[in-house]
Amino acid sequence: MERLARKCILKIKPYVPGKPIEEVERELGGYPDVTSGWEAIKLASNENPFSPPSGVLKAIREYLPKLNRYPDDHGYYLTGALAKKYRVKQENIILGCGSDEIMELVSKTFLEPDEEVIFGDQSFVMYKIITQIMGGKPVAVPLKNYTYDLIAIRRAVTKKTKIVFIANPNNPTGTIVCDKEVRQFIRNMPKNIIIVFDEAYAEYVESKDYPRSLEIVQENRNCVMLRTFSKICSLAGLRIGYGIANPQLIACLNRVRLPFNTSNIAQVAALASLKETKWMERIRRINREEKKFLYSEFGKMGLEYIPSEANFIxxxxxxxxxxxxxxxxxxxxxxxxxxxxxxPEYVRVTIGRPVENKKFVKALKQCIS
Ligand SMILES: Cc1ncc(COP(=O)(O)O)c(C=O)c1O
Known part of the structure; x- marks a missing residue:
């Protein structure tokens, strides 16, 4: 079969996701026993450890009888609410089956075979995969101090460069590049290169220097901002994210997007989640407090860690x-x-619920002693 596949596909190392919770529970002997309090703890995929808020669950339940229908292809109500939130037009917005899909759409839309795509070497692995799918050339630029090195990325640009991905915060280091750096970088970049700000963890960021990428996107026709409902909004299982960019860029992506790429349930849940500002504030606060707890415990164990702006360390x-x-x-x-x-000497741990973090710390002490 491999002989039939496109040559560029054979270079791809498939994405390895965090182990599903059900698989671990199966391997450790059956379903979790809620009465004895045993259940597996997943701190591996940077999900929000809390269930979606009740308002979102209610919206999902109420929509269920309409599942016989195809979704609204452009997600009128959700893009409308996002347009209002960000003060942009609906034409500036595209929805995706996770922000992953929008990255793939960017690559499918703009990348010719052998053109180059630049990203951080120790960063989100999907950038490489979606480049290879299109027969493009991945150019991985090493991080500096565990952070995207925008100066080195600018130096890596050649006549063949077509796309740059910037994970901000970066996964797995949790570090950010700041507003001033990003603006300088954009000023020095050729305008025929698409620059993607992948901001999956933006809502967790505490730094005041975090780029105002919405402004950057409005000022630069070649820039795209990606956000997701998978992380702080607790909707990873429904697969929905969005991109904001110039309407002409969005229109190009829409030529490639398959019809009905986001489900109606995902749209309804995402729309409801936008109203949950208090709930989200609580999630942010817990993440902040638990991050401090984990830092302090790592310190006591003599373990080095990279200070993080996200929900993982x-x-x-x-x-x-x-x-x-x-x-x-x-x-x-x-x-x-x-x-x-x-x-190779590190693990990445997602910040879990307080009880999960305590169990993790206790277990880690036993595993490294
Ligand atoms: C940096 C980064 N971008 C994007 C994603 C994918 O998000 P989504 O669930 O919206 O596809 C992840 C997922 O872990 C991520 O770490």
Whole structure:
């Protein structure tokens, strides 16, 4: 079969997601026993550890009888609400099956075979995969101090460069590039290169220097801002994200987008989640507090970590990081070893609910002692 596949596909190393919670529970002996309080703890995919708020669940339940219908292709109500939130037009917005899909649409729309796509070397692995799908050339630029190095990225630009992806905050380091740096970078970049700000974790950022990318997108026709409902909005399972850019750029993406790419339930839930500002504030506060708790516990264990602007932390375990992760897994706690991301001595842990973080810390102490 491989002989039949396009040559560029054969270079692709498939994406390895965090282990699903159900799989770990199966491996450790059946379904979780709620009465004994045992259930697997997933801290591996940077999801929000809390269920969606009740208002969102209610909106989903009320919509269920209409599942016989195809969704609204352009998501009129959701793009309308997003347009209002960001003070842009609906033509500036595209919805995707997760922000992943919009990245793929950018690549499918703009990338010719052998053109180059630049991104951070230790960053979100999908940038490389979607480049390879189109037969493009991935150009991975090393991070500097665990952070995107925009100066080095500018230097890596050639006549063949077509797209630049900037993960901000970066996954897996949780670091950001700031507004001033980004604006300078944009000024120095050729205008025929598409620049994508992947801001999946934007809502968690505390720094005042975080780029105002909406303004940047409005001032630069070649820039796209990507956001998602998968993280702070707790809707990872429904797969919905959005992009904001110049209407002509969005219109090009829409030529490539498959019809009905976001489900009606995802649209309804995302729309309801936009109203949950108080709930989201609570999530942000808990994330902040729990991050401090984990920093302090890592400190007590003598473990180095990278201060994070997101809902996960990259922590250095040492040479036996895979062993520690395996040990945690046997106790039903799932974290990600970062070998594939170029950090073989580290694990990335998603900040969980307070009770989960306490259990993780207790188990980690046992696994590294
Ligand atoms: C940096 C980054 N961008 C995008 C995504 C994908 O988000 P979505 O669920 O919207 O496809 C992730 C998921 O973990 C991510 O880490």
């Amino acid at each position: 990259l922590v250095k375990i040492g040479r036996d990081a895979p062993g520690a992760a395996q040990g945690l897994l046997k106790k039903g706690i799932i974290v990600r070893v970062m070998t594939d991301f170029g950090f």
